Amino acid sequence: MARNKLPLKKIDNPYRRNITYSKRKAGIIKKATELSVLCGADVGVLMFSPNGRLTSFASNGRIEDIFLRYLDQANVPEVGPVEKEEALQKKLCELDPKLLEKQEKMRSYNPDLVKINSVHDANVYHQFLMDAIRNIQQLKMEILLGEHMELQKSESIQVPPAATRNGHLTAEGLVDSNGNRNPPEDEHQPKEARLPVGPHLSLEYLRTQKHWDLQSGGQSKA
Amino acid sequence: MARNKLPLKKIDNPYRRNITYSKRKAGIIKKATELSVLCGADVGVLMFSPNGRLTSFASNGRIEDIFLRYLDQANVPEVGPVEKEEALQKKLCELDPKLLEKQEKMRSYNPDLVKINSVHDANVYHQFLMDAIRNIQQLKMEILLGEHMELQKSESIQVPPAATRNGHLTAEGLVDSNGNRNPPEDEHQPKEARLPVGPHLSLEYLRTQKHWDLQSGGQSKA
DNA sequence: ACCGCTATCGTTAGCAC
DNA sequence: GGTGCTAACGATAGCGG
Numbered sequence: 001m002a003r004n005k006l007p008l009k010k011i012d013n014p015y016r017r018n019i020t021y022s023k024r025k026a027g028i029i030k031k032a033t034e035l036s037v038l039c040g041a042d043v044g045v046l047m048f049s050p051n052g053r054l055t056s057f058a059s060n061g062r063i064e065d066i067f068l069r070y071l072d073q074a075n076v077p078e079v080g081p082v083e084k085e086e087a088l089q090k091k092l093c094e095l096d097p098k099l100l101e102k103q104e105k106m107r108s109y110n111p112d113l114v115k116i117n118s119v120h121d122a123n124v125y126h127q128f129l130m131d132a133i134r135n136i137q138q139l140k141m142e143i144l145l146g147e148h149m150e151l152q153k154s155e156s157i158q159v160p161p162a163a164t165r166n167g168h169l170t171a172e173g174l175v176d177s178n179g180n181r182n183p184p185e186d187e188h189q190p191k192e193a194r195l196p197v198g199p200h201l202s203l204e205y206l207r208t209q210k211h212w213d214l215q216s217g218g219q220s221k222a
Numbered sequence: 223m224a225r226n227k228l229p230l231k232k233i234d235n236p237y238r239r240n241i242t243y244s245k246r247k248a249g250i251i252k253k254a255t256e257l258s259v260l261c262g263a264d265v266g267v268l269m270f271s272p273n274g275r276l277t278s279f280a281s282n283g284r285i286e287d288i289f290l291r292y293l294d295q296a297n298v299p300e301v302g303p304v305e306k307e308e309a310l311q312k313k314l315c316e317l318d319p320k321l322l323e324k325q326e327k328m329r330s331y332n333p334d335l336v337k338i339n340s341v342h343d344a345n346v347y348h349q350f351l352m353d354a355i356r357n358i359q360q361l362k363m364e365i366l367l368g369e370h371m372e373l374q375k376s377e378s379i380q381v382p383p384a385a386t387r388n389g390h391l392t393a394e395g396l397v398d399s400n401g402n403r404n405p406p407e408d409e410h411q412p413k414e415a416r417l418p419v420g421p422h423l424s425l426e427y428l429r430t431q432k433h434w435d436l437q438s439g440g441q442s443k444a
Numbered sequence: 445a446c447c448g449c450t451a452t453c454g455t456t457a458g459c460a461c
Numbered sequence: 462g463g464t465g466c467t468a469a470c471g472a473t474a475g476c477g478g
Contacts, residue, residue, distance in 0.1 A: 002452050002474040008435070010262050020474080021261040022446090027472060028257060028265075031250045031455095035269070039243040040232050044268040045254075046288050050261050054295045067289045070268050073276045198295075213230070224457040224469050242457080244463090249455060253472095447478080455471070461464075 014050075021049055029057045029201055030212060042066055047198075054198035063200065236272075243271055251279045251423055252434060264288055279423040 011017040025047055032043040036059035044066035045057040056063045199205075206212055233239035247269055254265040258281030266288035267279040278285045428434055 002450080002454095002472080003476090004474065005453070006260070006474080008256065008259060011260050016474085017261050019445095021257065021263060023473060024253065024257045024260070028250060028253045030472085031246065031253060032267075032269075034230065035243065035246045035250060037230060038228070038233050038246070039239050040272045041243060042268075042270040043250075046264075046266040046292050047257070048264040048288070048291065050263055052295075054292060056292060063292070066268050066270075067285075069270065070276060070278060070285065073270075073274075224455080224467080224471095225459090226457065227470070228457080238457085245456060252455090449476080449478100451474095453471100453473080455469100456467100457469085458467095460466080 017050060025049075025055060026210070029055075029206065032057060032059060033203060033206060033212065036060065042069070044070075049198070055201060056198065057201040059203060239272060247271075247277055248432075251277075251428070254279060254281060255425060255428065255434070258282065264291070266292075277421070277423060281425065285422065 011020055028045060028047070032045050035041055036043045041059070043057075043059040044063045045055075046063065047055045047057075049055070058066055060066075233242055250269070251267060254267050257263055258265045263281070265279075265281040266285045267277075268285065269277045269279075271277070280288055282288075
């Protein structure tokens with residue numbers, strides 16, 4: 001874009017490609033940040049580098065929340081009152097009389113019921129929760145995408161088997177859902193078994209580690 | 223950004239704010255597109271306008287897929303050294319004989335025990351899981367930081383109160399298993415009950431409806 | 445493999461349709 | 462409410478540290 005006029009095709013040279021990826025990744029995130037600041041918009045970005053490394057960004061809170069909000073709104077045909085949901089709920093109850101029972105069961109999942117006192121416990125439980133989350137996400141997606149009938153269960157949505165990985169959660173790999181640590185490293189070329197995790201990019205991190213001046217207009221906002 | 227030097231604060235004038243939002247939204251999506259083309263990266267973007275209207279973009283396929291891929295990778299802790307944990311686990315077992323029992327209890331939390339059949343259920347359960355995850359994260363942090371003794375419980379890590387939101391996660395509507403339609407309309411000012419749906423932006427749409435030359439280097443891409 | 449530099453290209457605020 | 466224009470501003474490719 002600068003000295004030469006970019007050819008808008010996949011960059012052949014892997015090195016230069018990674019350079020470009022890093023720079024433009026930062027650029028997009030900056031743009032997203034500016035958009036969120038200027039317009040008060042919530043923005044979420046997910047990027048997978050050519051090497052498969054993930055970078056996520058959320059202008060506000062977690063990317064999960066934004067996606068959830070997406071799930072909510074993306075499928076809202078209209079400014080829906082709650083009636084519709086309740087109607088659907090009723091239908092489902094008719095279809096599955098055991099629903100209420102199951103709901104009750106679910107509600108019994110009280111956090112206090114489970115006490116964890118070891119890291120291992122925490123890991124196992126965390127892993128369990130993660131899998132459960134994934135199941136929920138997929139389920140929700142299936143419900144939302146496939147109406148309320150469980151027709152073509154999965155097929156298009158296919159989630160790779162949750163398959164409780166024997167990978168235990170180490171402290172190092174832990175990312176707190178709130179305070180995110182963001183290693184300032186970029187893609188480049190993962191030799192072999194480089195873990196494909198990309199950190200979540202929080203506004204805090206960007207302001208702290210990068211030198212973006214997100215307060216340039218720093219005055220009282222309306 | 224052009225005639226004046228933008229003040230990087232929330233634009234007061236709602237009209238101009240929407241104008242800016244529209245333009246910059248397009249800009250970000252174009253950037254995302256370029257990134258995906260130049261670097262072969264998968265990019266997904268979610269944006270909520272100040273008026274709450276959603277715009278989603280996915281360079282490849284659906285944003286759902288990208289998010290699913292995110293869920294896969296974001297929670298992969300690491301191929302961690304398990305020994306350390308096991309040692310710690312042992313110590314903890316000695317300290318707390320009831321640990322095993324608790325573990326057993328925890329393991330009984332089988333995902334299959336809970337069946338969710340409505341979006342609302344999924345939302346509630348999801349929220350619960352998210353909160354549980356956060357609790358776990360914090361607990362683990364505490365354990366790890368304070369070694370195996372529960373000394374200075376929390377203090378430095380402080381996770382904001384999970385505070386189960388009274389479910390804004392209402393899913394009034396269901397979506398038809400369909401492709402993406404892309405109304406070429408933007409935000410502007412939804413009078414009142416303007417439906418907050420923003421279309422999914424596919425590359426096809428952008429190339430067709432906008433005049434972006436995404437083939438400027440037009441050759442076979444790897 | 446991240447940073448700063450700078451010429452150049454791309455984006456976009458303010459207008460006018 | 463979208464488009465097209467143009468000047469000014471911002472992003473960034475190619476380098477060197």
